[in-house]
Amino acid sequence: MTKILYSDDLTACFSAWRKEGTKVLGPVQQAKTSGFGEVQDAKELDLDLVLTDRTLKELFFPRTEPMLSYSIGKQQIDTSEFLPSEHPCIIFGARPCDAAGMAIDDELFNWDYRDEYWFRRRDRSVIMTIACKESDDFCMCTSLGLAPDSAKGSDILLRPLTSGKGWQVEELTPKGSKALLPIASLLKEGTEEAAPTAEVPVLFDLEACTTWLANPENFESHFWKEISERCIGCGTCTYLCPTCHCFDIQDEGDTYEGIRRKNWDSCSFQLFTMHTSGHNPRNTQSARWRQRIMHKFNYFSDKFSVHSCTGCGRCTRECPVDMGVRETLQAISTLPK
Ligand code: SF4
Numbered sequence: 001m002t003k004i005l006y007s008d009d010l011t012a013c014f015s016a017w018r019k020e021g022t023k024v025l026g027p028v029q030q031a032k033t034s035g036f037g038e039v040q041d042a043k044e045l046d047l048d049l050v051l052t053d054r055t056l057k058e059l060f061f062p063r064t065e066p067m068l069s070y071s072i073g074k075q076q077i078d079t080s081e082f083l084p085s086e087h088p089c090i091i092f093g094a095r096p097c098d099a100a101g102m103a104i105d106d107e108l109f110n111w112d113y114r115d116e117y118w119f120r121r122r123d124r125s126v127i128m129t130i131a132c133k134e135s136d137d138f139c140m141c142t143s144l145g146l147a148p149d150s151a152k153g154s155d156i157l158l159r160p161l162t163s164g165k166g167w168q169v170e171e172l173t174p175k176g177s178k179a180l181l182p183i184a185s186l187l188k189e190g191t192e193e194a195a196p197t198a199e200v201p202v203l204f205d206l207e208a209c210t211t212w213l214a215n216p217e218n219f220e221s222h223f224w225k226e227i228s229e230r231c232i233g234c235g236t237c238t239y240l241c242p243t244c245h246c247f248d249i250q251d252e253g254d255t256y257e258g259i260r261r262k263n264w265d266s267c268s269f270q271l272f273t274m275h276t277s278g279h280n281p282r283n284t285q286s287a288r289w290r291q292r293i294m295h296k297f298n299y300f301s302d303k304f305s306v307h308s309c310t311g312c313g314r315c316t317r318e319c320p321v322d323m324g325v326r327e328t329l330q331a332i333s334t335l336p337k
Pocket residue numbers: 230231232233234235236237238268315318319320321322323324
């Protein structure tokens with residue numbers, strides 16, 4: 001027997017969690033994009049989306065956030081630190097590629113320094129992922145060794161029922177099991193079958209790509225210019241990527257008082273590596289695109305033994321000039337080593 005959560009009981013689940021003081025978030029339409037927002041009722045969810053436009057990462061790593069305020073007087077300097085609240089939260093209806101991305105980001109944010117801004121939010125959040133029944137032409141999780149029902153990064157995995165009336169429930173972590181306690185009476189024992197997962201074709205030979213990238217002779221290859229000539233450096237691919245994590249810290253204010261903020265940044269931007277002298281070591285868009293690919297599939301993998309990509313496809317899906325990681329890796333996998 002398997003635990004089943006029926007869609008008709010979802011709003012009651014949300015109420016039960018809220019009664020415990022837990023916020024519930026899920027995929028919703030927001031203005032002209034989709035992302036994760038707080039919900040009260042299951043009707044607010046958009047569970048038909050293959051993938052939200054924006055990723056889970058902004059729930060743990062906001063586009064901008066204050067870190068501290070400062071004021072400098074004649075006799076003293078006062079600072080006051082801002083830390084995220086530890087309000088518990090359930091994220092309902094994530095996709096496996098996004099959840100996996102959070103597990104990859106955990107490595108980075110706990111490397112030489114534990115980033116409290118990330119982990120305070122991560123530690124109090126439970127990710128309930130729904131396995132994908134459908135994919136689109138941009139999905140490539142299987143090319144990255146994941147799958148439409150990967151459990152990586154999730155606390156609970158939900159498998160849609162063939163009937164379309166709910167989900168099989170798989171508890172994956174102690175945090176996930178604890179989150180199910182307030183809704184225990186709403187979970188039914190059942191034998192209903194799960195629907196088949198989406199068929200996502202493998203689009204490139206990842207090993208061939210990483211071998212090519214690891215060869216120092218290819219660093220200056222004319223390939224980089226050819227593949228990225230049309231990139232306009234807008235940064236969309238980095239901002240929408242679940243695993244891109246670059247940020248900058250800036251003081252807003254003046255010499256006497258202000259706020260220190262942490263803001264998203266992007267290796268696609270010209271200013272990202274600009275020195276005060278005016279020299280820019282990555283002075284072309286192709287050098288910046290090469291950095292993005294090398295970082296994800298060479299440097300990050302060397303350091304953390306995992307690629308910084310889950311194959312969500314957003315970089316290609318949303319790029320205004322139809323570029324993306326998919327096209328680059330497909331091209332690399334056909335190049336002579
Ligand atoms: S690859 Fe596309 S989305 Fe990324 S910076 Fe270039 S133009 Fe923008």
